[in-house]
Amino acid sequence: MRRVAVFGASGFAGTAIVERLLARHDVEVLAIIHSDGSAWRLFRRLDITLQQVDIISRQQVRDALKGVTHVVNCTRGTDNVMLHGLSILLEEAKQAGVQHFVHISSVLIYGDKPSPDSVHETAHTDPQTNAYGILKLKQDQFVQAAARAGLPSTILCPPNIIGPSSYLLSGLINMIKQDQFGLLDEGNTACATVDVANLAKAIELALFNGKGDGTRYFVTDNYNTTWAELTDYLLPLTGKTKAISIRKQDIERHTQVPKVSYNPLASIKHLVGSNVREALRLDPMLCKIDMFFRRIVAKLPGHLEEKVRLTVEGPTSIAKVSHEAPINWQFCSAQMRGVFHSCDLLQKDLNYTPDVTFHESMQAYIKWHNSMRGYDTEFASILKRLA
């Protein structure tokens, strides 16, 4: 019998693939988790083998892979976990004779503003300044190297993952409620999605039918939706009739990476500024030194004392207070991606077709949301006080 180890099994995608594989009955599923705090959805069933593994520990990974024929990697974490942990996992999987390794990547390897040709996987990968995209691209390179070295591997690249319990959709609802999310160009921009059930199906196909040569595949709902359409589904859950509008230039202004410049004078001013001195005064000796200098400054003639203070601390600065809610510009910038990633290659190579349409996915999310919030009960009116 095939034995599949799912690393990162307690996450959104990890749980979905574990549950999909369990329904097959012809594979043994080993759910690998990092800690016992977030695996409650898996705890509730007893037909599952759960194992706690620190992916940074080579010995623990080696032990976990004994007898494993297939591996799915859905882990996330620190840079160390994502890079060093993955390299351990790949080396040990090869050592254990794993027949197929499926790695979950991200469309962010093409950057926040992907080139128009990134409709297809063959486009040049360039995560630009996106830190997560940079990590995910390095991971892809590790997996492709492992495939070349003889570990049959497949990479799947999901865009926004939706479906019941989607963190993205729950976060978007909260942001719309608090006017932290705005629509760009009235929402007529591309929004690439994949329902978690479709992603699980693609993982299953890749595990058992993948070519294993390290090919990267986009996996989507195969439906070109827009942010306006996505938002329209969610608006009834927010108590709002429409989302606010935002402009492209505002997104660009708020998300540009500030240039770091070093100014020794500014650093000295910061060091002798009131905030730093206040912290240093907690130490009795430094407090005495500070008091000594303050006494000297206090003995200076009035206008000189004021001049020293102004030189050290600068003029009193009053920040502008906006009447608008702070917009989550980083999240909003996803509307500038402007690309629908195609899953044609996945369809061609692995015969992938989505099980769930975008419409069915959103309906399922709404049903889940209303049930979780108790809006399907006679207590809905009072529960809305908690929203």
Place this chain on the structure above:
Amino acid sequence: MKNDQQQFEKTLPPFKLAIIGIGKISYGSHIPAALSSPLVKLVGFVDPETGRAQQIANEFGLSVEIASSITDMKGEVDGALIATPNHLHAPLAIECLQNGMHALIEKPLASTVQEGLDIIDMEKQSGKRVAVGYCTRFYPNFQLLKDLLDEGYFGTVKKFAYQFGTPGGWATFSNYLMKRQHIGGGVLVVTGTHFLDRMLHLFGFPDDIQLKDDSLGGPEANARMFMKFGQGAEHILGYVHFSKTTALPSGLVLDTEKGHVLLPDNMKDLVLYPHDQPDLAINLSRINGKPSPASQFQQQIEDFVLSCQLNRKPMVSAEEGLLSLRLLEKAYQHREALPDTWYEKNGRVQ
């Protein structure tokens, strides 16, 4: 009067407390609470993982006795705080009482009603005190709500709803959640029992209970309970939902004669939305009410200590802890499957 009591309390000798089970809740809450209390002297840690217990003692700069079992403790102990996996509460509490120690037991009192009864029997035989660690009883906004409900300030209560949900929970030191049989239940026990204790305190024991949960043989991650308190026209309907998979805005809402009353889980607010003034939200507080600077964990330990030293009932007695167990047992006896499929067709994963 309160000042007189505070003066009297100052004359009491420090209470020698041992903590049994040096896991995450002890590390993060009970040890700091015991150390910050002027009434308590922390004298020992009991944990089979003595190395970790010693490491944590070092971290707090403590020179306490470290032992792997209660019987190995050599020093004098007045009482013990038991913060172990749930299935160990009863045997350890009984052992403490047999060895002349009072016991403050982390919630729930025990794993089963029978175990709870055994603890109460031993409490009576030993003449020692047992208190249960339902620390949310000490929330000032909850105490104000209880007072106002007792005074009839809001008029008749028609129904209430409570929810609490987090995507996962904290990871334990001992990984005992992995041993699913040791939890003694799912989210209803691990998370829900705090509110259920407060609910019993407010409304008494429900006449009808219907539990729906998503267990597939193991501990449930989501539990919804529908309850009815009282019969006839004066009954109260209750709904609770606890989740270990989904973040939910947490708090209690009551539908009362006067308006909707909101008790968020933030310890301080109590808000009335009057029916006759729909655009108004009134935050209620006592003019002379001064919240204690001590954490609810410190207040809980001090309440336990004073109940032992002054021979008075603690905030949550073993009998009240038993009532929670009876409620859990009754709920699980009548459980039904919570609908957990969301797709209209095709999709195989919820």
